[in-house]
Structures are given as C-alpha cells and as structure tokens.
Amino acid sequence: MQAPQYHIIAAAIEYILEHFLEQPNLETVAAQVHVSPFHLQRMFTEWAGISPKRFLQYITADYLKQKLQHTPNLQEAASIAGLSAQSRVYDLFVTLEAVTPQQFRTGGESVIIRYGYHNTPFGPAFLAATVKGIVSLGFLEPGQEAQVLAKLHKDWPQAQMVVDDPFTAHLVRQIFSAQRGEKLHVLVKGTNFQVKVWEALLRLPLGSVVTYAKIAEYIGHPKAVRAVGAAVGANPVALLIPCHRVIRKEGVLGEYHWGATRKKLLLGYEMSRADSEEHPLL
The missing domain is CATH 1.10.10.10 (Winged helix-like DNA-binding domain superfamily/Winged helix DNA-binding domain)
Incomplete structure (x- = not known):
C-alpha cells in the first residue's frame, strides 16, 4: 500500500473518533477525506479486512x-x-x-x-x-x-x-x-x-x-x-x-x-x- 492511502485511512478514523457521538455515516466520513463512499469502503476493507465502523470497536476504551x-x-x-x-x-x-x-x-x-x-x-x-x-x-x-x-x-x-x-x-x-x-x-x-x-x-x-x-x-x-x-x-x-x-x-x-x-x-x-x-x- 502506498503512503497516501494510509493517510486517508488515518484521517477517516480520526474523524470518526472525534465525531463518534454524532454517529457519522459512510458518506459523511468519505466527504471529510475527499474520496467517494464506495472508494473509502473498498480501500478500508482491503487494508483492514473489515469496515470502518467495525474497526472502531477494536480501539474503544x-x-x-x-x-x-x-x-x-x-x-x-x-x-x-x-x-x-x-x-x-x-x-x-x-x-x-x-x-x-x-x-x-x-x-x-x-x-x-x-x-x-x-x-x-x-x-x-x-x-x-x-x-x-x-x-x-x-x-x-x-x-x-x-x-x-x-x-x-x-x-x-x-x-x-x-x-x-x-x-x-x-x-x-x-x-x-x-x-x-x-x-x-x-x-x-x-x-x-x-x-x-x-x-x-x-x-x-x-x-x-x-x-x-x-x-x-x-x-x-x-x-x-x-x-x-x-x-x-x-x-x-x-x-x-x-x-x-x-x-x-x-x-x-x-x-x-x-x-x-x-x-x-x-x-x-x-x-x-x-x-x-x-x-x-x-
């Protein structure tokens, strides 16, 4: 994976963590990192093997x-x-x-x-x-x-x-x-x-x-x-x-x-x- 893709994923996770109480949907998160919802879902799943929402579960206190x-x-x-x-x-x-x-x-x-x-x-x-x-x-x-x-x-x-x-x-x-x-x-x-x-x-x-x-x-x-x-x-x-x-x-x-x-x-x-x-x- 190239570095720019990592930074997109990192930015998406940071946004979700900061706005967790608002429960942002995929479209909102994708807009924040300037990619399409389809592209973000595919990129994230290829990288982590799971969706952003599921990934978030693993890093909660x-x-x-x-x-x-x-x-x-x-x-x-x-x-x-x-x-x-x-x-x-x-x-x-x-x-x-x-x-x-x-x-x-x-x-x-x-x-x-x-x-x-x-x-x-x-x-x-x-x-x-x-x-x-x-x-x-x-x-x-x-x-x-x-x-x-x-x-x-x-x-x-x-x-x-x-x-x-x-x-x-x-x-x-x-x-x-x-x-x-x-x-x-x-x-x-x-x-x-x-x-x-x-x-x-x-x-x-x-x-x-x-x-x-x-x-x-x-x-x-x-x-x-x-x-x-x-x-x-x-x-x-x-x-x-x-x-x-x-x-x-x-x-x-x-x-x-x-x-x-x-x-x-x-x-x-x-x-x-x-x-x-x-x-x-x-």
Missing part, C-alpha cells in the same frame, strides 16, 4: 479494557498463543540481540549500517540494519527524513552509514509480508533494563494488549512502572518490538513515539487480523 482482562499476564498470554496453531507470537519470527559492551561503549565503531526509506501499510518508514540485524525501524511524517537519520547518527556515532535501498527494501518486504520465510533479527543498543523490557514485549501475542505495570511485574521490577514507560518509549524498532501493544490500565492507549493515530491503527489492524481466519503477519 471499553473493548481494550476487556482485552486487558483476557490477558492478565505476559506468561499466560504467550503460552496461550504458543498453544494455538493459528496464533502468532512475535518471538517465533523475531530474535533480539543486544550489542556487545565494547560496541556500546564505542558507539558502534567498525559497524556498517545500511539504511533506506520505504512506503508501508502504515505510512512512510525508515529502516536501518547491519548484517547482524535491524537497528532502527520508525514511521515518518513528511519532512522527517533528515531528522531520523540524525537520530541514527547520534545513537551510533562511530558507525559507518551507507544508504542502500535495495538492502533495506528486502527487509521491509519480509516485515510486511503475510508469510515470512525466515526469522528477522533485531540488534539493539540499550541498557540491561531496556533490553529486558524489549524482550518482554516480544512475548506479546498478536491482537493482545498489556499495561506498563504488567510489564514491570513480568521482568521482576514491579515498582519500576515509570522506568518501563521510558524503556517502551525508547524502543528503536517499531512494530517488530511491539511497544504499541502497551496501554494504560484504564483502556486508554496513551502516547506512542510514532503518533497516537498510528498506534490506534496498528492495534485495530492487529486485532481485526487476530479475529480473522487467515491470520496474516501483523
């Missing part, structure tokens, strides 16, 4: 609170998903490795990082990777290309940066493919605490949500809820390390580094896919 009750802890959630042939747990497809202490201290000295910019079903994205794994994946708003590259230089000051769209395009196709042929590897640069949080996030099954407090309990630091929040916010690899699945206990989605609207769409998309028979990747 009441529904999310129900989801939290159904997955009371990460261990149980991962076990349930692992026992189901139709469910997918991210760590079946993603392996996480932390950089060596030497690489951490030297800022990636002797490391070659290849990067590129690509369209995805969730808008334009920036991806950077070494031969050992993906080090950065983030979604972009218009004009942010230089900003994300500068952030990569800051995180890996001594690494050699090489623009290589063919190399990163192959990884993007794997990430957003319905059928992965091989595991994806993630190489992260963080503190021991951050890495523990990111590893815990990999245990979250498709279509599930969890609170910051549950993450803190799972990693053995039940009082470190704020620190968990900071680690979630510092996640350098969107989607593959699914920090978008962490929400507040009230069912409120909370902040997201790559935008609140994108978090709603990621969660709604995943929940609709988890409820479908096909169970594609996301």
